[in-house]
Amino acid sequence: MSTQLFGEKVPRVEDQRFLRGQGRYVDDVLVDTPSATLHAAVLRSPHAHARILDIDVSDVIDMDGVHLVWTHEDLAGAMAEPLPLLIPHPALTHGRTQYTLAKDTVNYVGEAVAFVVADDRYLAEDALGRISVSYEPLPAVVGIESARAAENLVHDDVPGNVAARMEQNVGDAPTAIDAAPHVLELDLSIERSAAMPLEGRGTVARWDHDTSRLQVWTSTQASTGVRAAVAAKLELDLGQVDVICPDTGGGFGVKINHPWPEDLLVTRAAQVTGQAVKFTEDRREHFISAAHERAQEHHIRVGFDDQGRVQGLDVEFWHDNGAYTPYGLIVPIITSTQLLGPYKPANYRVRFDSLYTNTVIVTPYRGAGRPQGCFAMERTIDAIAAHLGLDRTAVRAANLIQPDEFPYDQGLIFQDGRPLIYDSGDYPAMLEKIRKLIGWDEFEQFKAEAEAEGRRVGIGLGCYVEGTGVGPYEGAHVHVETSGKVKVATGLTTQGQGHQTAFAQVVADTLDVPMEDVEVVTGDTRRMSYSVGTFASRAAVMSGSAMHLAALRAKEKALRLAADALEADEADLKMVDGSVQVKGSPSNSIALGTLAVLSNPLRYAFDKASQAATQFSVGDQDKPPVDEDDEPGLEGRDFYSPNRSTFASGMHAAIVETDPETAEIKILRYAIVHDCGRMINPMIVEGQIHGGMAQGIGGALYERMAYDDSGQLLNASFMDFLMPYVTEIPGEIDVDHLETPSPLNPLGIKGAGEAGVIPVSAAIAAAVENAEGFSITSMPISPAELYDLRQRHAEHTSTTSARPPKQDGSGEESA
Amino acid sequence: MKPAPFNYVRADSIEQAVEALAGSSDGKVLAGGQSLIPLLSMRLAGPSLLVDINGIAGLDEVRADSDGVHLGALARHADVLANTAAREVQPLVAAALSHVGHATIRNRGTTVGSLVHADASAEMPLILLLLAGSLDVVGPRGRRTIPAESLYIGPLESSLEHDEVAVEAFFPALPPMTGIAFEEVARRQGDYALCGVGAVVEVDGGHVRSARAGFMSVHDVPVVAELTEHLAGMSLSTQEGRVVLEAAVEHAMGALDPAADVHASEAYRAHLARVLAKRVVAAAFSDATHRAATRPAVGSEA
Known part of the structure; x- marks a missing residue:
């Protein structure tokens, strides 16, 4: 019998190909026959919100090398209908999707307005420059505050900009909170960011007249979904369409959305021209016309006892879903359910509004609503500890689901429409592991020594549970x-x-x-x-x-x-x-x-x-x-086909140092304990954790979508959207595993892909708070923002003088 | 992200490059292309002509002599950084260059190209100005030397005429009894700095004889502040010296006009300028003191 491979750190066979530059991505398809392939480019709206008065393509039609120019008026049948709403939900009462090419109005900078196919991409972009569109600008709705105020509407027929309003209850949270010995209220927010795979979107299509078949290569996370969508929109039988996803340079959620307008336009153009047609998205296009995520604001009311045990948790949050809702309510539903993490509040109420804004659409991005939920819950736990003067790990321990309580039913309905029942885990053991791994008990002494040298250091923790492997x-x-x-x-x-x-x-x-x-x-x-x-x-x-x-x-x-x-x-x-x-x-x-x-x-x-x-x-x-x-x-x-999702879990701990003068934030140590059940390949799991954590650090300290009030994205390039380099990621990351096999599948495994990103903002916010002595309620945080917070707290302290700043405090006791 | 159509001339000589530029009203010189090519690709710039000077022989020289460091127009950042003689003669050049972009950018990008791109948030224009260096340019009217203090006239604007090609930069040598320091705060390693400060301090018997500090990213052009009148005669390692330094920096702040962007507010940039200026001038003073101790000035040998 040969050695069992399951559980071994087998080197990745694909790395030979990738590291030698031999990967074959969508843009590499048909490169050997360049003359046979036409290239597409898309004219995109420069306005966040505008009425289209006129589109004049007359200067393009006779251009040498231009094969086709389309606007909405050139599309017919299913192609002229709005794009599909992939995941409807009863609560999504006002779901809206965009047209393949904008009809009458545009609702975000980057929305597709016209489509050109030419001999090469240079010519196609030249042609875009010759299309003249006259717009009547409309007031833009940017950000959650503006969406909630609803002084302007994204869609005329969506009152209050509310796409969906949803509520779930376990027990009676408001009553339990009122009866609790202690009550805190917190406002916590996370900014908009994006997945930013190194390879953007891309689609190549070829139509075979002899067999009436369409062949499509696309950079997607769901080739069968693209196949079904293209067949439906082009009014072909499924059997006439083949979709192949070659090597793909990352997805992280953004490529789960489909069909993109370009998928349909490229395939249709291949059919019409009889030639292969290629669309390769450039980086600016990816910023303004793919998808974003993360922007949410949360209001939390929590009641707890003297030991910090949560007796009632009432969460209301507002989710910015961008201009359309093709992917339904998946992200806010995940936040609303996965916010609970490894804890068991006796009573829980969660309500959210999913709001339209004149910005790029939102689809899941690695973690998919969990980083926000984890941030909200973990900041709440830290605030409880600060309020009671208890150790933050002690309050966590008091609220953890115990190993003998599995399967544990949280009493909620999860994103897959199934009950949220945790299958397995050992959260107390995990908490012990992370305490040891980061050196939680030794930190106070280190902090005291550092402070004596004029340094500021802080420690923080973030815990999560992640439903994985959905059906x-x-x-x-x-x-x-x-x-x-x-x-x-x-x-x-x-x-x-x-x-x-x-x-x-x-x-x-x-x-x-x-x-x-x-x-x-x-x-x-x-x-x-x-x-x-x-x-x-x-x-x-x-x-x-x-x-x-x-x-x-x-x-x-x-x-x-x-x-x-x-x-x-x-x-x-x-x-x-x-x-x-x-x-x-x-x-x-x-x-x-x-x-x-x-x-x-x-x-x-x-x-x-x-x-x-x-x-x-x-x-x-x-x-x-x-x-x-x-x-x-x-x-x-x-x-x-499993009955339910299986639930992975993890805990991260960070030690940070903040520069007392420049307010730069440096991660000194980072530790992770992770449970994804039995591991097929621990090296791949660790790679996923490292990558997730790096993306989490991006979300915590660097990455954000900087929209101005008119809806222009000010940092739509890798120069100004600060994806961390390897130089910004801690060189050593301590990872330890806990393996509680899932009883739901034959191999006992749980998912590991997204996990690493989930608790990073929570852990780093807690560590910065611990270093600075004032509460951190919004992430990401930049040095400029930390400097600003210091100034405000210095002013606050000097005006209120008497009260010493709360160490590790966030939130205030409600009246 | 494909450039609009443009004409392209690959020049074999400076004369040919100048002639090509003279025949166009908006020609651009292509050297390392690290700033120009992205601008073209994003169609933020659309010159009708690119004059590629990469084929001109002899322009890639990095030469250090007792006067200072001479850099040809095709000297790549990486070559300058690797040149130990240049580092000896004027250490501030290397100290700042290590902050320019990343290795791949430094391999291709040229220091002279960075000087004429005239970005107030780039390191090398500031260093040229701080060291009172100069730039030699050739145009249809011949060759001329532009002193750094008259090179930077506005945001991304130098005093080169459109038909002139920069051929050589000169960074004066570090004088005896003089120290340097450079520090910047950037969001990520290799990014344009939120603020950067360089300083040159000359000492005499443990006291400041002259001092100047240069600021990047806190004004629309690089700014150099003369601190000598505030600091002359002071030791910056004393409490009194630090107080005086603080006042001197405060004075220098008056010449700056930091702007906000997506990465930092005006206030934070101003704060960084203060913090870094104090750190860097003090560090340059220590450096000068250290150099004075280890390498006695020529005069003291007599």
Whole structure:
């Protein structure tokens, strides 16, 4: 028996390709035939809110090298209808989606207005410059305050700018709070940011007139979704459309939204021109016409006892959903449910408004509403500790769900429409681990020593629970070739997570074949036409499980065929390193490739495997060559569809130093304890955690969308949108794991993709607060903002003099 | 992000470059392209002509002599930074250059290109001004030397004529008994600084003989403040010296007009200018004291 690969730090097989520049991304498709490919560009609205009075394309029509120019008026049928609302919800009473090309009005800077196809992208951009649009500017709604005030409306027919209003209750929070010994109120906010994958959006399409088929390559997190959307909009049968997601340079949520206007325009243009058409988004376009996330403001009222146990938690928040709601209410629903983290407030009420603004649409971005929820909850816990003068870890401990309480029903409905029931975890053990890992108990002494040297240091903690692996299903197909090589496919897509390695580990283990014999294909609708997509930290849970189940089916058939061929009892057989062998008799064995030959009654002795198989015979002479319940081939296909999500968890701790003069914030130490159940590949898990944490540091200290009041995005470039470099990320990150296997899937795994980002803003805010001695209620925080807070607190202290600043305090006791 | 159409001339000689520029009213010189190419790609600039000087032989010289550091128009930041002789002769150049962008930008970008781009938030224009260096340019009317103090006339605006090509920059050598320091605060390593300050302090017997400080990112052009009249005769390592330094910096602040942007408010930039100026002038004083102790001035050898 070869070594088990599950749980091993197997090096990623895809890295050879990526690190050598041999990845093949959408923009690389058809580059060898440049003259055959046309290039698209999109004219985008320069106004955040305006009425379109006229579009004049007459200067473009006769341009050499320009093949096509479209505005809304040029679209017909389904293409002229608004884009689909992917995830409707009863609470989304005023859902709105944009048109493929704007009709009558534009609602954000960057909204697609006209579309040009030319010989190359240079010409296409020249053509855009010649299109003349006259706009009547309308007042823009920018930011939550402006949306709530509703002095201006984004959509005339959406009163109050409210797309949705939703409430969930567990027990009676308002009553419980009123009865509690202590009550605090807090206002907490997180700014708008974005996923910013290094590869932007991109789509290439080619229409084959002879077969009436459309072939589409696109950088997406859901190739089956794009396929369905393109077929519907172009009024084709699903069977006429193939969608392939090649190597993808990151998604982080933004590429789950579909169809983008460009997907439809490019595919339609390929059909009309008869030539391949390519759209490769540039960075400015990505900033102003893809998707953002995160902007939320929260008001919290919490009642608690002397030990800090929460007796009632009442959360009201306002979610900025941008100009349209194609992705429904997923983000605020996740905030409203996952805010609770590892805690069990006795009573909980949550209400939110999802609000329109004249800004780029919002779709989930890694963490998807959880960083905001975690920030709100963790800041609340810290405020309780400060109020009671208790250690922050003690208040957490007092509120944790205990290991013997699983499955734990939070009494809420989760984003998948299923009950929010935590399947497993051990939060007290995790809290102990993180305390040790960061040196929580030793910190006070360090802080005192640092302060004696005139330094300011602080420590903070952030805890979260993350529902991962949401359904409804994912499938896998395993095909053992006559060579013994194993070709496996799953429909969900890959954006760099290492699926080719992790899934190969699962299949190699289940079939006991060498990992190098397993080839994994993802996101190609020709290979697996039923799939949901890669989001919600679901790929390992869903497709990993499906891979295992499909491989088991192949294994079952291999054992059956081997029993026949070796004239042995199935129970006496085992899989060993690419063959099936009689237990205790290693010479009595048959290779998987040979079994693949035997599985097909049509035997052409084309290759050595076929010749080798001639010594065996299988099948009952009295039955048909392919029996009633059987199929030719050594294959396995299966789907995994869980009842509910599985719940990963983690705790982060940060020690920061703030410069007393320049207000620069430096992370001195960062520690993470993480539980994603059983790990397929701990190296990949750690990579995901590191990457998530880095993105979290971006969200905590650097990244924001700087819109001005007129709705112009002022920092739409990597010069001014400050994605942290490796120089801004702590060099050493202490990661420890806790493995509480999920009982919901055969491998005991939970998702790990998003986790790293979730508690970073909470932990760093707490650490900065601890260093500075005043409360931090809004993230991200820049040195300029910290300086400003210092000035305000200095003024406040000098005017109120008597009261010493609260150490570690946030929030005020309500009257 | 594709540039609008433009004509392109790859010049083999300075004369050819000048001739090409003279034939166009809005031609631009392409050297390292680290600022120009993004501007073209974003169509924020649309010159009708690019004159590429990368093919001109002999322009990539980095030469240090007892007068100072001479940099040809094609000397890349990385080559200047790696030149130990240049570092010896004028350490402030290297101290500031290490903050310019990242390695890949420094590999391609040229120091002279940065000087003529005239960005008030870039390091090298400030250093040229602080050291009272100069820039040699060639145009249809011949070659001339522009002193740094008359080079920077407005935001992203230098006193070069549109048909002139910068060919060589000169940074004077560090005089004896003199120290330097440079510090900046940037959001990320390699970003344009929110504020940067450089200083040159000359000492005599443990006291300041002359001092000047230069500020970047806190005005629409780089600004140099003469501090000698405030600090002359002071030791900056004493409490009294620090008080005087604070007053001197406060005086220098009067010449600055920091602006707000998405990264920092006016107040924060002004605060950084104060903090950094105090730190940097004091550090330059220590540096000068240290140099005076380890490398005695020529006069003292007599």
